[in-house]
Amino acid sequence: MPHTTIPNSTAGPQRVVIVGGGVTGLSAAHRLDDIARAQRRPIEIILLEASDRLGGVIRTHRRDDYLIESGPDQFITARPWAVDLARRLGIDGEIQPTTGPHPRVLIGRGARLLPLPEGFMVMAPTRMWPMATTPLLSWRGKCRAIMDLLLPARREDGDESIAAFIRRRFGREMLDRIVEPLIGSIYGAPLDQLSVRATMSRFVELEQKDRSLILAMRRQGKKRSSAGAGTGGPRYGMFVTFRNGLQTLVDALTARVGNFARLGVEVRAIERTGTDAPRYHVALGDGGRIDADAVLVAAPGPSATKLLSSLDEALTGSLASIPYGSTSIVHLAYRRDQVGHALDAYGIVCPPDERGAVNAASFSSIKYPGRAPDDMVLLRGIVKPDRCDGDASDDSLAAAAHGQFSEWLAIRGAPAFSSVDRWDRVLAHYRVGHPDRIAGIEQRLEQYPGLELAGNAYRGVGIPDCIHSGETAAERLAGGLGSRV
Secondary structure (H helix, E strand, O other), X not given: OOOOEEOOOOOOOEEEEEEOOEHHHHHHHHHHHHHXXXXXXXXXXXXXXXXXXXXXXXXXXXXOOEEEEOOOOOEEOOOOXXXXXXXXXXXXXXXXXXXXXXXXXXXXXXXXXXXOOOOEEOOEEOOHHHHHHOOOOXXXXXXXXXXXXXXXXXXXXXXXXXXXXXXXXXXXXXXHHHHHHHHXXXXXXXXXXXXXXXXXXXXXXXXXXXXXHHHHHHHXXXXXXXXXXXOOOOOHHHEEEEOOOOHHHHHHHHHHHHHHEEEOOOEEEEEEOOOOOOOEEEEEOOOOEEEEOEEEEOOOHHHHHHHOOOOOHHXXXXXXXXXXXXXXXXXXXXXXXXXXXXXXOOEEEOOOOOOOOEEEEEOHHHHOOOOOOOOEEEEEEEEOHHHHOOOOOHHHHHHHHHHHHHHHHOEOOOOOEEEEEEEEEEEEXXXXXXXXXXXXXXXXHOOOOOXXXXXXXXXXXXXXXXXXXXHHHHHHHHHHHOOOO
């Protein structure tokens, strides 16, 4: 098989190689192309993807009349970059908000399902009466939580874990019974490991500004209410998808920049040339190489670590210190008359110490219409992290999820079908000290003009964050390329 070798010419357009064809790499390619067109600059873009498809973990498929998200199933509008990109791509009219009649979340305690207290916002309550009456907390736990009203703000600088932050402000019970189920299901890691400054910096800022998180959240709720934005509490309308699934975004990006992509191309290493043009060699798995004036690595952290290992040991050491976790997603379909529960919520979360294989469930066809036939229900379960790394078969994971759903939702009989999707090492875990770690990585990158990193390892794990990461990295590269005479 011939080697893929693409030398660069000092007389031709400047070449940017983007490694990784997930939503980060696609967004970067799209932004770079927009800049090149707007400024009438000749920039050659090459997007390399090792797999046979673009989109990374975003993958939507249909099974008969069901719409199934193999990876993420929604994004938030509070971080605007996904909506902004959709608008520029002309697909913002396809955005679909949550529309179920019961916008709430249930928390699993054994076989019981208890509602999240009304007005609870991720890590803090905004309404006192629902907190006073919730069966999720004991009276001792409720009294400890309300101490937030009296406690001073933290004076020490530096990072701390989400768990330490919540224990300090509200006590252990609220951490274990409410906050851990909510946030742990998002990040797929124990909260005593996760950096509060990297994941929930807003609450750190509120503590420093207002001292009490309860008072701060109540003030914000009043402001939203006076502005006509509704009262405090989980704003479920912030969660959206596309009518035909998140694949809509990938397809729209592919239509714009897919001609830059080369699928099935493995990148082995990124090497500095020692010259100004080209600056880098992109070494390929087939023994060939691509010369590049600039390189944007939009691959996950573990892959980026390998690609840059021969370039800078300190840089890759920092990258390697960002751990990644795996996840598995189970979908189960049932006839509506098989399900005894009213399904009067959007889903269920449960504490990590609860028995069972699933730590979160989404009522997919309730939350977003068009996911299943009218007489059917499509349920989605997120498998606990410790069950993802084992050797359990797809059938055993589906059976375990079915058993747990049956206990929670009074389901009778077998599912119409089940599907399991596994994703290996795709979730970045922002451990305590992550902001300083990223600052060190960025400082180290300054020694390598024309090299950028983007993706979920750095400043946010959601789809909007990955889009923003790719776009801003593309803008920095474009600004540093200058003009070739």
